Amino acid sequence: MDTEAHHTERDRSSTPEERSRSARVSGGVSEAVPEDDALVDSAADSTDGAARGRLSWRSAGVVGLACTVFLLLLSHFVLQPFLIPSGSMEPTLQVGDRVLVNKLAYRFGDQPRRGDVLVFDGTDSFVREPAEENPVAGLLHGAAAALGLAEPDETHFVKRVVGVGGDRVVCCDKEGRIRVNGTQIEERYVFLGDAPSKAPFDIVVPQGTLWGMGDHRSRSSDSRDHLGSPGGGMVPVDKVIGRVDWIGWPFAHWTTIAGTDAFAGVPAPGSVPAGAGGHG
Known part of the structure; x- marks a missing residue:
């Protein structure tokens, strides 16, 4: 039996460009695709791109917040950056230096030693209780200071330990040097040209406190300047923030x-006879 062949006529009214837009090739097989579907796909791609962009910014914000919280916790418990605001510790520390304060140095039974450079809270020893400030401003400044991005609180100081509890610290002997428990101290860290101290003093450091002085003696407001204050210029060990x-x-x-x-x-301390180690 003869079979009649049926021919499908192509739409001759369609241009090649229109036919190209209305066909999608998949694995070598052409499939007809309505033009409206192509527009939907394009819109979906645009929406997905915008969503990915928002997700990317959100992820960056979350990572940034997590890093900030981690740094604040690290600063609070372990290692705190501290901006040096003055020249009182020159030449050891320069104005603008950001030092790292080890908060674990004295957490496990160790005690501050003579020669250590410390950061401490000078409230009631170097300064009186500060006036109350705006809580939000205080919180923001505290966070910035904790990250070393702002000057420290006005109650925070950095000095070198010259005397510990029980020490007798005297200035100055015939050679113009400080003596601790009768022993003359060769202070090579003192700023070149500065005298160990222009103000004479003869003190015994109470137990549980420290006698602190800046390395740039002529520019440092330290224990010498607070002998008449309620704390007598002595820094309580429990006010030490770190080394x-x-x-x-x-x-x-x-x-x-x-x-x-x-x-x-x-x-x-206590091994020097009374009266020894005076001005000479």
Whole structure:
């Protein structure tokens, strides 16, 4: 039996460009695709792109917040950046240096030693209780200071320990040097050209406190300036925030804060007879 062939006529009214838009090739097989579907796909792609963009910004914000919280926790418990606002510790620390304060240095039974450079809260020893400030402003400033981005609180100080509890600290002997428990101290860290102290003093450091002085003696307001204050210029050990162990910024100043052997020959407190180690 003869079979009649049926031919499908192509739509001759369609142009090649229109036919191309209305066909999609998949695995070599042409499939007819309505033009409206193509528009929907394009709109969906645009929507997905915008959603991905919002998700990307949101993810970046979450990561940024998590990093900030981590740094604040690290600063509060372990290692706090501290901006040096003055020249009272030159040449050891320069104005604008950001030092790293080790908050674990005295957490496990160790005590501050002579020669240590410390950051401490000077409330009731160097300064009176500060006036109340706007809570929000205080919180923001505290967070910025904790990250080393702002100057520290006005109650925070950085000084070098010259005397610990029980020490007798005297200035000055015939050679113009400080004596601790009768031993003359060779203070090579003091700013070049500065005298150990222009103000004479003869004190015994009470137990549980420290006698602190700046390395730039002529520019430092320290224990010497607060002898008549309620705390007598002594810093309670429990007000110590931590030990300055490193300069972290600027990179040109990056270094560890080296210890000093200036106090190596100082005898233990109480081993010096009364009256010894005076002005001479």
